[in-house]
Amino acid sequence: xxxxxxxxxxxxxxxxxxxxxxxxxxxxxxxxxxxxxxxxxxxxxxxxxxxxxxxxxxxxxxxxxxxxxxxxxxxxxxxxxxxxxxxxxxxxxxxxxxxxxxxxxxxxxxxxxxxxxxxxxxxxxxxxxxxxxxxxxxxxxxxxxxxxxxxxxxxxxxxxxxxxxxxxxxxxxxxxxxxxxxxxxxxxxxxxxxxxxxxxxxxxxxxxxxxxxxxxxxxxxxxxxxxxxxxxxxxxxxxxxxxxxxxxxxxxxxxxxxxxxxxxxxxxxxxxxxxxxxxxxxxxxxxxxxxxxxxxxxxxxxxxxxxxxxxxxxxxxxxxxxxxxxxxxxxxxxxxxxxxxxxxxxxxxxxxxxxxxxxxxxxxxxxxxxxxxxxxxxxxxxxxxxxxxxxx
Ligand code: CMC
Numbered sequence: 001x002x003x004x005x006x007x008x009x010x011x012x013x014x015x016x017x018x019x020x021x022x023x024x025x026x027x028x029x030x031x032x033x034x035x036x037x038x039x040x041x042x043x044x045x046x047x048x049x050x051x052x053x054x055x056x057x058x059x060x061x062x063x064x065x066x067x068x069x070x071x072x073x074x075x076x077x078x079x080x081x082x083x084x085x086x087x088x089x090x091x092x093x094x095x096x097x098x099x100x101x102x103x104x105x106x107x108x109x110x111x112x113x114x115x116x117x118x119x120x121x122x123x124x125x126x127x128x129x130x131x132x133x134x135x136x137x138x139x140x141x142x143x144x145x146x147x148x149x150x151x152x153x154x155x156x157x158x159x160x161x162x163x164x165x166x167x168x169x170x171x172x173x174x175x176x177x178x179x180x181x182x183x184x185x186x187x188x189x190x191x192x193x194x195x196x197x198x199x200x201x202x203x204x205x206x207x208x209x210x211x212x213x214x215x216x217x218x219x220x221x222x223x224x225x226x227x228x229x230x231x232x233x234x235x236x237x238x239x240x241x242x243x244x245x246x247x248x249x250x251x252x253x254x255x256x257x258x259x260x261x262x263x264x265x266x267x268x269x270x271x272x273x274x275x276x277x278x279x280x281x282x283x284x285x286x287x288x289x290x291x292x293x294x295x296x297x298x299x300x301x302x303x304x305x306x307x308x309x310x311x312x313x314x315x316x317x318x319x320x321x322x323x324x325x326x327x328x329x330x331x332x333x334x335x336x337x338x339x340x341x342x343x344x345x346x347x348x349x350x351x352x353x354x355x356x357x358x359x360x361x362x363x364x365x366x367x368x369x370x371x372x373x374x375x376x377x378x379x380x381x382x383x384x385x386x387x388x389x390x391x392x
Contacts, residue, residue, distance in 0.1 A: 004375045021194040028274035046187040053358040074130035075151035094139040095224045103217035124212045136350045137164030158184035178292040189278045192355030198222040202356040204372040229348040235266035236331035239300040256316045266328030273321035282329040
């Protein structure tokens with residue numbers, strides 16, 4: 001059985017060559033196409049980052065206008081998709097709805113699924129980036145029992161999303177620009193993160209030449225887990241469970257106890273053995289949002305800050321290099337923006353879609369690309385003869 005290298009969790013196996021995202025986990029550095037995430041989050045807008053991830057360069061003004069126009073004019077989804085939503089039980093988890101509806105896009109958009117045609121690949125990419133906010137907002141509206149709100153193309157990507165989520169037919173809704181900017185920043189921070197589990201899933205699914213919309217649905221399924229995108233929801237539920245600052249030490253002890261499966265949600269990362277650079281920006285954005293909304297003495301934020309303080313000074317966490325990750329502060333921010341916890345991972349999926357597509361596109365365009373087909377170390381029974389059921 002010594003024929004293959006066994007690398008559980010692929011901690012030391014590169015599955016591809018990529019020019020999109022660079023991470024130095026020890027230094028806490030994250031670059032997209034060479035640009036530091038801090039600069040992109042501070043100065044860029046989300047569609048600019050999408051363009052950068054997809055095409056490798058920041059767009060010129062003309063390229064940007066053209067890209068914005070094309071994305072904006074693909075935001076509507078086929079009217080029949082409404083019925084797809086309403087087929088789900090009203091209490092379905094929005095991520096379950098997302099897996100189904102995004103997968104179903106493969107049944108609606110046949111004219112962008114010939115992956116050998118660069119034009120069709122481009123149209124499929126634009127469609128997914130453009131329609132994901134619409135689908136995510138519809139999942140939200142269905143979840144809270146309100147009518148779907150159609151996209152408004154004069155708004156920015158993030159503002160349009162907030163509009164589709166929070167506008168109601170009976171009253172005026174104006175998007176708060178500070179909150180729209182925070183939403184935009186959250187999208188930028190989640191846009192790509194090299195070969196994480198869901199991105200690897202998309203690449204693996206796509207390596208067989210599968211339908212691109214179906215590949216993204218596979219990525220969404222993978223992202224749902226609490227060890228991955230589901231951590232933001234789990235982190236906020238944990239803060240709720242802790243409840244008061246004085247109970248933090250009890251949870252710190254539980255996290256350290258090897259016989260207790262409990263982990264501090266929003267802490268630790270496979271690659272970052274330093275502060276996740278995205279978590280720093282997320283923390284700042286969190287304070288901006290709470291400030292704008294006039295939320296003071298937020299119990300969850302108090303617990304979060306104290307938890308972070310203790311974890312950063314505790315032997316166990318220092319030794320294991322467990323720092324807060326992006327999911328730690330995104331939950332509090334999203335809650336303040338008005339989203340229920342069940343929507344958090346949906347927002348992660350929305351933002352990560354561009355990363356999935358950029359990575360999928362890079363793979364399809366890579367001449368050395370092969371179907372992803374890992375080998376195994378067989379540890380089962382050796383050959384034996386079939387025994388008739390009466391004799392077993
Ligand atoms: N709380 C307590 N102990 C932890 C934690 C934690 N959050 N994370 C890791 N450890 C310990 C773990 O018990 C292990 O100890 P030992 O070496 O004594 O067995 C050691 O640290 C290494 O952990 P690991 O599970 O082998 O590391 P990994 O690279 O396989 O896992 C992780 C990375 C993110 C899954 C893990 O840190 C974790 O479960 N964190 C909590 C969930 C979370 O916040 N996930 C979000 C990840 S970031 C963005 C995203 O993907 O969404």
